[in-house]
Amino acid sequence: MFARPFRVKSNTAIKGSDRRKLKADISAALPSLSAEELSELVPNKEELNVVKIYAHKGDAVTLYVLHKNPLFFELEKRLYPTVYVLWRYPAVLPAFRTWPPVLQKLIGGADLMLPGVVVPSIGLPDVKQGDCCAVTVVDNRAPVAVGTAAVSSAEMRSSAMKGRGVCVLHSYMDNLWAFGDKSGPPSLPEADSEGLGVNGDEYEEDGEEEEEAEKCLDKNSSPGETVPDKACCAMEELSLAEQEEEEKGEKVIGEEEGNQDDQKMPQETMDALLLQCFLHALKSKVKKSELPLLTSTFLRNHMFSCCPSGKQLDIKKSSYKKLSKFLQAMQQQHNLVRVKELAKGVESIVEVDWKNRELRSFNVPGEADIEVAPVQDGGEAETPYRPPEITTTYSVSPRLEPLFLDANKRKGTILQPAEVRDIVTEYVKKNDLVDENNKNYVTINPTLCDCLLEKSEYHDVESLKWDDLFSRTLARMHECYQVVFPGQAPIRKKGHIEPIDISVASRGSNKKVTLIKNLEVYGLDPAVVATALQRRVQASSVLQPIPGSKDKVLVQIQGSQIPQVSKLLLDHYQIPRKYIQGLEKAPKAGKKK
Incomplete structure (x- = not known):
């Protein structure tokens, strides 16, 4: 809990x-x-x-x-x-x-x-x-x-x-x-x-x-023996990841050395890789203008992109287990950064010691050794953001399953609207349901009656127009949506896609703030959007977790900034207007007195 x-x-x-x-x-x-x-x-x-x-x-x-x-x-x-x-x-x-x-x-x-x-x-x-x-x-x-x-x-x-x-x-x-x-x-x-x-x-x-x-039994002990006290009591030192790797016979992360006795343990190797990516990201990726920088954004957009080719950065396999503990160590032991909780439960890097001796002496690895990951820009950077392709799909409902059985499409099957149209057309032609007197109408048979008509229409409606037939079919299917980000596998979910919601609220002393949520649905990093808006309007911004929502953050920026938010989302990020809610709340031009 x-x-x-x-x-x-x-x-x-x-x-x-x-x-x-x-x-x-x-x-x-x-x-x-x-x-x-x-x-x-x-x-x-x-x-x-x-x-x-x-x-x-x-x-x-x-x-x-x-x-x-x-x-x-x-x-x-x-x-x-x-x-x-x-x-x-x-x-x-x-x-x-x-x-x-x-x-x-x-x-x-x-x-x-x-x-x-x-x-x-x-x-x-x-x-x-x-x-x-x-x-x-x-x-x-x-x-x-x-x-x-x-x-x-x-x-x-x-x-x-x-x-x-x-x-x-x-x-x-x-x-x-x-x-x-x-x-x-x-x-x-x-x-x-x-x-x-x-x-x-x-x-x-x-x-x-x-x-x-x-298994918590010593491999060299007999089945009746328990684990030595030292192994059972050291909860802090016993790593679940190490045990799994030993069972599966996985190789230690990093390059294997000739002498196994001299080889580093997986945790030590991951700790060294974590520190290398951290120093590399600070020295070559992070700019002063980006601060304060969300710790999650720093990991995703900077540290992962600094990971050498052939290696995988996994904090859970390090001795720190969590990013917050690693950054705390970097702050207390190395004095490299200062981390602060700017909002409840949301930590950010607020300061970097660029003159730190360890950071200045770190040599950045060659570009050929680095896996370059796509980095989302903050509205002003070089790499352009590419919006996802969003399409509405439909899944076969239990009521419509008899209509789709001939096409081997059972309930839950997700179809494009064009596929639905083709299947219904094929069903009508296969069962000779086109009205002989008027080709624009389709005769209703028992299957279509059960699937598409209301109970009050059973005895009155004998035929439907083609367009009415298609619209009724789609209306009785479960609506879904598919989001495809460039270079990634499609994401399919039931229901309607949540639009980016923009609203203006009043805070103490009747001060106005602009609130933006659901940016994550469209692959936008709230921290990056907040930074871009902060530069454009020269106003402060904060990030707040949304109660009851998993992994979603609300962007709050000072003042009524709907026109600037609109320009950023529509012009720069090229999000279609139909996926943005609240643009109509912008003040109308020419109405000031």
Whole structure:
């Protein structure tokens, strides 16, 4: 639930009556807590904040925060403890154990699957479906995730430990954990460390089956032996990507050296490649006029284009795992850049130290070694943007399937309008349905009656004009659209394509701002468009995440700038006018008095 950044709606101090109610709710949710422990969690004289947030999918969640650490979160009127509480009181929830590599998947938003559960000698904890439970890793009983049981313990055993075990809501290292002091789990030895029943390590992410997880048994040990303590406890050092590469026999990224003992590990090689692309991008790609620059844009448009031929840049296979952590290291350890969160959840590079000794001494590789990637221009650059080709298509609906069966087109088949016309024409001719007296009409047979006519027309309509026949057929099909970007595979989606939406809103003191959204649908980078507009109108611009929308950003620029936005989108980017909404809101010329 908190794998992606959330939006804070309000942050207020709790009232006295609400404090008492919270204590009662915690006592009901965690009955094993004593009165003293409750008083430690909800002290009477210390400030306790109530923070209301919206998760990335739009869920309204209430957080209870003490000493800057979220202690509980309330979802749909149910209270759940965070890992910060469970590290202090690890025994308040029934816990399921798993192997350390599975933690990486839980952090990414995956649920815990039963084949990845390690069954202790005393058996599974007794839970019912929907009960709140925790997840721990082998050799450390400090919980790393909180969720609800997908099925009861009895059903887990009867299913031979197959299927979903725990629906994870919150985990160590997710965005709710990052809302606190970002401390790590304590090392709490397990009382039961023998007789572990090992299951397979399969798990699913977002409801889709993933590849089988790595075995956490030492390859040189016997089947009854567990992994050495060092391998199981070092959650930070054990890389899921390394384990998968070892299982599949993949070669280490980069050039192989003659002596394998001297060869670098995959993480070290990827770290070196990451640093090389980073320095190369700063030295030869980034210009001062581009700052502030979205970190995601910097990675996509600059770092990837600096990757040497034959190599693939993959941050997940580095020791940093995330771009934000890598850039933080570049800022703190190397003093190369300064990164700042200009909007909630949106980080940008705001400053580059061009005089840095490491950057100045870096030698840019030859152009022949670099894979040149197409870079979108910011309205003023050399490489022109080419708009996508957008076409409306139609998919066969269940009602119209009998009409398309002769052409072997079943429901769900996507067709161009011309193909629909040809298939309907062929059907009419094959069944001799053209009216003998008037060739402009088509006789309605039982199939056409069921597919195209309304119930009230069954006894009255005996024939239709050709144009009416085609229009009724298309109207009863499911409309789709296809977007083809130059040099890329077509993207097909159901429904209508969202237009680029331009609007003007009022902010404090009746100041006007122009809002632009849905740029990503047309292959436009919001950061690049914002920079281009900022140069054209000499006004400030900011990027804001859109609540409830995945990977979409709203561009906000100061003032009523619809005419300038119109020129940029229509003239420079050449987006067809029919795909832009809000141009009519521009002020009319000659109406000022």
